[in-house]
Amino acid sequence: xxxxxxxxxxxxxxxxxxxxxxxxxxxxxxxxxxxxxxxxxxxxxxxxxxxxxxxxxxxxxxxxxxxxxxxxxxxxxxxxxxxxxxxxxxxxxxxxxxxxxxxxxxxxxxxxxxxxxxxxxxxxxxxxxxxxxxxxxxxxxxxxxxxxxxxxxxxxxxxxxxxxxxxxxxxxxxxxxxxxxxxxxxxxxxxxxxxxxxxxxxxxxxxxxxxxxxxxxxxxxxxxxxxxxxxxxxxxxxxxxxxxxxxxxxxxxxxxxxxxxxxxxxxxxxxxxxxxxxxxxxxxxxxxxxxxxxxxxxxxxxxxxxxxxxxxxxxxxxxxxxxxxxx
Amino acid sequence: xxxxxxxxxxxxxxxxxxxxxxxxxxxxxxxxxxxxxxxxxxxxxxxxxxxxxxxxxxxxxxxxxxxxxxxxxxxxxxxxxxxxxxxxxxxxxxxxxxxxxxxxxxxxxxxxxxxxxxxxxxxxxxxxxxxxxxxxxxxxxxxxxxxxxxxxxxxxxxxxxxxxxxxxxxxxxxxxxxxxxxxxxxxxxxxxxxxxxxxxxxxxxxxxxxxxxxxxxxxxxxxxxxxxxxxxxxxxxxxxxxxxxxxxxxxxxxxxxxxxxxxxxxxxxxxxxxxxxxxxxxxxxxxxxxxxxxxxxxxxxxxxxxxxxxxxxxxxxxxxxxxxxxxxxxxxxxxxxxxxxxxxxxxxxxxxxxxxxxxxxxxxxxxxxxxxxxxxxxxxxxxxxxxxxxxxxxxxxxxxxxxxxxxxxxxxx
Numbered sequence: 176x177x178x179x180x181x182x183x184x185x186x187x188x189x190x191x192x193x194x195x196x197x198x199x200x201x202x203x204x205x206x207x208x209x210x211x212x213x214x215x216x217x218x219x220x221x222x223x224x225x226x227x228x229x230x231x232x233x234x235x236x237x238x239x240x241x242x243x244x245x246x247x248x249x250x251x252x253x254x255x256x257x258x259x260x261x262x263x264x265x266x267x268x269x270x271x272x273x274x275x276x277x278x279x280x281x282x283x284x285x286x287x288x289x290x291x292x293x294x295x296x297x298x299x300x301x302x303x304x305x306x307x308x309x310x311x312x313x314x315x316x317x318x319x320x321x322x323x324x325x326x327x328x329x330x331x332x333x334x335x336x337x338x339x340x341x342x343x344x345x346x347x348x349x350x351x352x353x354x355x356x357x358x359x360x361x362x363x364x365x366x367x368x369x370x371x372x373x374x375x376x377x378x379x380x381x382x383x384x385x386x387x388x389x390x391x392x393x394x395x396x397x398x399x400x401x402x403x404x405x406x407x408x409x410x411x412x413x414x415x416x417x418x419x420x421x422x423x424x425x426x427x428x429x430x431x432x433x434x435x436x437x438x439x440x441x442x443x444x445x446x447x448x449x450x451x452x453x454x455x456x457x458x459x460x461x462x463x464x465x466x467x468x469x470x471x472x473x474x475x476x477x478x479x480x481x482x483x484x485x486x487x488x489x490x491x492x493x494x495x496x497x498x499x500x501x502x
Numbered sequence: 503x504x505x506x507x508x509x510x511x512x513x514x515x516x517x518x519x520x521x522x523x524x525x526x527x528x529x530x531x532x533x534x535x536x537x538x539x540x541x542x543x544x545x546x547x548x549x550x551x552x553x554x555x556x557x558x559x560x561x562x563x564x565x566x567x568x569x570x571x572x573x574x575x576x577x578x579x580x581x582x583x584x585x586x587x588x589x590x591x592x593x594x595x596x597x598x599x600x601x602x603x604x605x606x607x608x609x610x611x612x613x614x615x616x617x618x619x620x621x622x623x624x625x626x627x628x629x630x631x632x633x634x635x636x637x638x639x640x641x642x643x644x645x646x647x648x649x650x651x652x653x654x655x656x657x658x659x660x661x662x663x664x665x666x667x668x669x670x671x672x673x674x675x676x677x678x679x680x681x682x683x684x685x686x687x688x689x690x691x692x693x694x695x696x697x698x699x700x701x702x703x704x705x706x707x708x709x710x711x712x713x714x715x716x717x718x719x720x721x722x723x724x725x726x727x728x729x730x731x732x733x734x735x736x737x738x739x740x741x742x743x744x745x746x747x748x749x750x751x752x753x754x755x756x757x758x759x760x761x762x763x764x765x766x767x768x769x770x771x772x773x774x775x776x777x778x779x780x781x782x783x784x785x786x787x788x789x790x791x792x793x794x795x796x797x798x799x800x801x802x803x804x805x806x807x808x809x810x811x812x813x814x815x816x817x818x819x820x821x822x823x824x825x826x827x828x829x830x831x832x833x834x835x836x837x838x839x840x841x842x843x844x845x846x847x848x849x850x851x852x853x854x855x856x857x858x859x860x861x862x863x864x865x866x867x868x869x870x871x872x873x874x875x876x877x878x879x880x881x882x883x884x885x886x887x888x889x890x891x892x893x894x895x896x897x898x899x900x901x902x903x904x905x906x907x908x909x910x911x912x913x914x915x
Contacts, residue, residue: 249614249880253592338745340758359748361900447700448748448898449891464586467702468610468883 236482242475252471264472268480271473273450273458280365281454284372285433291373292429293422296380301414303381304388314385321378329442332371333358336443361451364444368452372439376432380425387421388414420499427492431485455481543573544816544823547588547598549804550840551578558839566826570819582701585610588809592616597809599820600827602649605637605872606702606886608805609879612645616809619643623808623821629846637872638805640879646807647828650842652771653799653870654710655862660783662691662765670785675794676714676733679766683742686765693742694766695758697750698734698897704890706800706873707752707768708734710789712889713871714797719878719885722892723904723911729792731896731903738897748897770802771863772841786862788869801870803842843867881914888913 243264251257268274303314320328335342336357344354357367391414399409437456440446446453446461453461455477463474546563553559560576567574577598579587585607591597597616611617620627620643627635627647634648663670666689668682683693697707711734712719717727737743747755752769759767760780768789777784788796806824808817826832834852837844843863844850850864874882888910895906 249589249610253589253614253616255593333749337749340746356745356898359745359898361898444749445700447891447894449895449900451898451900465701466883466887467585467606468880469586469589 239475239478239482242471243473243479245472247471249468252469257472260472264476268473268476273453276450277453277455277458277477280452281434281456283365284369284436284454285430287369288372288376288433288436289426289429292376292380293426295373295377296425297384297418297422299377299381300384300388301410303385314381317381318378320375321382325375325438326442328375329371329439332367332374332439333443336367358444359448361449364448364452368440368443371443372433372436375439376429379432380429383421383425383428384418387418387425391417420496423492423495427488430488434481434485455484542571543575544570544599544819546574546576546600546602546823547584548576548578548602549581549584549604550602551580553578553839558835562827562832562836566823566832569826570822572819572823574823588616589614592809595812597811599808599811599816600823601807601809602804603807605634605648605801605803605805606874606882608638608645608807609640609874610883611807611809612640612643613880617645617807618810618817619645620647623817623824625806625808625821625824629848631845631847631868633868633870633872633875634801634803634845636875637801638807640874640877646805647824648845649804649806649828649833650837650840651801651803651845651867651870652842653801653863653866654707654768654770654789655799655866656694656787656789657759657767657769657773657777658785658787659759659762659765660785662686662763665689666691666765668765670787673787673790675790676792679790680733680737680742683737683765684740687740687742692744692758692764694737694768695744695750695755695764696734696747696768697752697755698747698890698893699749699751700890700894701751702886702890703752704893705886706802708889708893709873710768710797710799713799714789714791716792719876719882719889721911722885722889722914723908726792727907728904731893731907734893735896735903748894771843771867774859774863775841786859788862788866796866796869798869798871799866800873801867803845885914 244259244261245251245257246260246263247257299317303310336344338344338354338356338359341357343357347354355363357363395413395417396409399413404412435456436454437460440452440454440457441460444452445465446457459474459477459481461474462470462477544567548559550559563574563576581604584601584603588597588601588603588607588611592611592614601611601617603611608617612619625647627644630647631651634651635644638644638646638648658670660670663682663686666682666686668685673679673682686693698704708730711730712727715726715730715733717724717730721727734743738745738747744758746758750758755767756769756773756776758764759769760776762780762782789799791797806827808820808824811817811820827836830846830849833844833846833849836842837849837853838856843860844853850867853860854864873886874880878885891913892901892903892906892910895901895909896903900906901909
């Protein structure tokens with residue numbers, strides 16, 4: 176849901192920049208005639224956005240940073256006199272035995288989910304772009320995982336994967352395969368949450384890539400077909416390269432979204448058993464809210480590490496995009 | 503160019519500052535108004551979101567408010583949410599007037615300075631059972647009074663036991679219980695279900711076995727503690743308990759039992775009403791200790807507390823409200839709706855007279871022990887987290903019970 180609001184924002188960014196570089200020249204001429212009022216009007220229009228950004232983005236980020244740099248106990252959290260400890264919380268987090276597994280799980284979870292979501296989404300998008308009967312209906316059905324509230328789909332997955340009464344193990348049993356402790360075995364729990372998350376993420380990739388496919392002119396395919404290119408060649412020589420900008424944004428949004436996945440893991444395994452499906456997102460929550468005695472400082476520190484990771488990938492994307500625009 | 507961009511920056515900063523102060527002023531005056539004109543309204547936060555407007559609980563709150571001459575504004579929160587909500591509210595100096603919280607949270611909130619002690623708020627706690635009250639005490643002070651108590655015991659399905667040829671009277675200690683489970687499994691039924699989830703619930707369910715083995719919370723790595731964890735581990739290994747207990751909440755574990763295939767379920771007083779609906783003959787047995795007798799189970803249930811206020815003039819009325827909620831008649835009504843055992847002997851006697859089924863539960867509550875008792879206070883949450891992690895590691899096979907508990911003890915320090 177949240178993802179849908181992002182693409183226009185990102186895509187329009189270069190357009191807005193372009194407009195800004197064109198706009199300034201006539202401004203001085205007008206400014207000489209009526210010196211102040213348009214300027215003030217402009218700032219007045221800008222104020223709500225600035226205010227919104229400051230209140231809902233800058234301040235929470237600042238607070239989170241502040242939380243992570245102080246030694247908060249429950250008492251100092253309430254009375255607001257927590258001593259400044261610098262990077263002490265980050266050191267605690269780095270030294271924690273949970274850090275290495277959480278980092279590994281976050282990387283694995285994100286990478287595996289992205290690869291499968293993108294590959295399956297692209298395959299389905301190409302499949303549905305061939306307009307056969309019922310293709311619209313089928314495509315709508317594929318959107319169901321996306322439309323379901325996460326708590327519903329995650330709970331359903333955890334029932335299906337239940338060791339003793341789950342439908343998946345019942346099916347395996349019917350096939351003569353021994354039951355698997357999907358959610359309660361340390362070697363399977365991460366796989367289980369990855370499977371569930373791939374299922375949830377496919378529709379988003381399908382929708383974005385499908386709309387990307389619509390913008391590739393049919394004449395290119397016709398020309399290629401006339402030149403004797405097979406279906407496979409048409410895909411690798413036309414579809415895939417022309418889809419690159421859309422793919423980049425899909426993967427970036429998917430990455431940011433997958434990095435912070437929390438609900439599915441928390442509902443299905445609580446990050447367990449024995450931290451075997453703990454990612455940074457669930458670890459941060461576990462530290463800050465999962466205990467009767469909250470550890471806000473380290474929890475905020477883990478949260479900040481996640482923010483930084485997402486930011487780094489966002490910057491890489493911007494850089495790549497700029498390079499593409501220049502070339 | 504430079505000067506113009508600087509001017510632009512100043513303008514942005516200025517307009518933002520103007521807008522921010524504007525917003526701050528209006529919100530400031532707004533909240534002041536709310537407190538000023540509504541001084542006759544008292545807020546109550548409770549962890550009973552299942553009670554809607556018009557329920558007996560909400561009517562009781564309104565009646566107590568009317569008696570004290572004020573209006574009551576009540577909000578029900580999810581139990582696990584309430585402690586954090588209370589901390590955040592206290593940080594903003596916006597605490598509820600009456601806060602009803604889960605008993606192990608009381609010492610944490612007291613440590614944070616969120617709660618007033620009974621010395622200051624003059625709440626009468628003399629009638630409450632001392633073992634229940636202990637959960638709300640730290641450093642010699644008492645922070646509130648219990649509104650009701652619950653604890654854990656073993657429910658058993660009479661039909662399943664009969665088919666397996668188990669005489670419930672023979673179940674006296676761990677050995678005889680395990681033998682009974684073996685018989686049930688041999689008869690093609692399922693043994694026992696409980697909750698070993700990686701949250702406070704998991705620790706709550708493990709404690710009767712932990713204490714029943716003679717272990718202490720201050721030494722998680724003792725041989726007794728390992729024997730309790732091995733008992734659970736072996737049940738899973740032998741198939742006496744389902745593997746799903748690792749992810750079971752107490753509610754899902756109850757649903758398994760209510761399916762009718764399980765011989766035993768470890769669950770709480772609050773399931774009594776559901777047990778009647780389950781549609782089979784059931785009995786209740788105190789959780790046995792390792793070598794016989796009853797194990798001490800942890801006390802559950804909530805405390806009525808009075809958070810600190812900037813405006814100390816509110817305490818007098820708040821105290822009237824809290825006293826009304828914990829008066830003998832009201833305790834009886836509330837604990838009957840909640841399916842809890844009352845915290846005072848007087849009301850307990852009344853409950854047993856009205857419903858003989860409560861007798862084993864009253865006995866269990868009398869023998870129960872607070873999780874934060876023994877002056878553990880705010881160290882309990884740290885111990886508990888390591889304990890549920892150890893239980894999860896051992897049951898899922900990541901570590902042996904002994905190793906899991908050893909690393910748990912190391913992490914507490």
